[in-house]
Amino acid sequence: MGVAEEIRRAAETGQVxxxxxxxxxxxxxxxGKLVLVSSNxxxxxxxxxxxxxxxxxxxxxxxxxxxxxxxVVMGKPYxxxxxxxxxxxxxxxxxxxSE
Numbered sequence: 001m002g003v004a005e006e007i008r009r010a011a012e013t014g015q016v017x018x019x020x021x022x023x024x025x026x027x028x029x030x031x032g033k034l035v036l037v038s039s040n041x042x043x044x045x046x047x048x049x050x051x052x053x054x055x056x057x058x059x060x061x062x063x064x065x066x067x068x069x070x071x072v073v074m075g076k077p078y079x080x081x082x083x084x085x086x087x088x089x090x091x092x093x094x095x096x097x098s099e
Contacts, residue, residue, distance in 0.1 A: 003063075004073045006093040007036065011074040014089025018074070020045055023082040027052035033094060034059045034085040038067040041081040049082060061097045 010016055017026060026032045027049065035053055037046055037060065053060045063070050067079035074080055088094050 003061075003093070003096055004065075006091040006096055007063075007070075007073050008075060009091035010085055010088045010093045011076075012089070014085065014091060015087040016074065017084045017086060018076065018080050018082075020082045023049065023084045024052065026084050026086070027056055027058065030056040030058075032056075032058050032084040032086055033088065034061060034097060036070065036080075036083040036085070037062050038070045038079075038081045039064055040066045045081070059094070059097060 017023065023035060027035070035049060035058060037049060039062065050060060065073070067081045070083070071078055071080040074083065085093060
């Protein structure tokens with residue numbers, strides 16, 4: 001199983017929050033288990049997210065596709081630059097990403 005399939009499963013069966021504002025808010029509160037960042041996320045935003053992930057001890061995964069591709073994988077009709085996984089649901093996303 002690939003990462004994209006596990007991201008889709010997490011979005012369908014777990015709790016995943018989409019968007020930069022929501023992701024930054026959750027990181028400042030120290031909530032979340034994994035942050036997904038698309039390859040075309042603005043560099044300044046990506047650096048802020050990396051910084052907050054380090055402070056909160058939350059894993060960061062750089063998705064190799066663009067925001068449009070990440071949105072499609074998550075079943076969203078819009079581009080997704082940032083997403084926070086609060087609950088992976090039935091997916092094995094956390095174990096696959098940490099390998």
